[in-house]
Amino acid sequence: MRIGVFDSGLGGIATLKDLIKYKPNNEYIYFGDTINLPYGEKTKEELKDYADKIINFLKEKEVDMIIIACGTISSNIYEEIKDSYGIPIYDIINPICNYLENKCHDVLLLATSMTIRSKVFKSKLEEKNIKVYDKECPMFVPIIEGKNKEDINKYIEEYLIDYKNRNIDLIIPGCTHYPLISKELENYLNVKVLDIGYIIASSLDIKDSKKGLEIYFSKIDDSLLENVKRIIGDTEIKLKKL
DSSP: OEEEEEESSHHHHHHHHHHHHHSOSSEEEEEEOGGGOOGGGOOHHHHHHHHHHHHHHHHHTTOSEEEEOOHHHHHHTHHHHTTSSSSOEEOSHHHHHHHHTTTOSEEEEEEOHHHHHHOHHHHHHHTTTOEEEEEEOTTHHHHHTTSSOSOHHHHHHHHHGGGTTSOOSEEEESSTTGGGGHHHHHHHHOOOBOOHHHHHHHTOOOOOOOOEEEEEESSOOHHHHHHHHHHHOSOOOEEOOO
């Protein structure tokens, strides 16, 4: 199958890496909207505009399905847009919540400001009888993307210090960027970070086809290239401006 995947940047690349790992025999077309990142502080109207342009771009690439590898879009506009394009579109929230049913009791949900404020992710987890602590972590994405050079550990302590003595079973990265700092999060709280890439990949019922990979960004620079190669391996990256 031809599978379209999109996000604002490197978070979706981490998800793409897991999709290729667990569902290797498919063609993947990825779009990272780096010119508009971070998505976590955007309005719903802006998110709809970005998503519309990217989905139509991926449809032009003749994909069979699209995966929104973005917690912010998944939590804020997915339900409004999922049936609007005549193609199967999947989010990251529903697979994660379905997977966690009967598997944990108390979780810490870390996500962007828009995701936390929407309360969608938290509500879906609570429907599974899971107690949810949630925390906005707005500085994580700029630091992970290299747009801010501050030490990530400074903000991990700032955001998570209040959860040091809580009885937490699991950390849920509600933003696909956050698995890129799983080790730092686990070291600080001594709590496992959920492998959301595996969950998203395993939730897909797809048939094997030929392998292929195309990676596009709306803005690209040397540091982005280096980060993508570090995450996914040395591969050709194509630039597509919307």
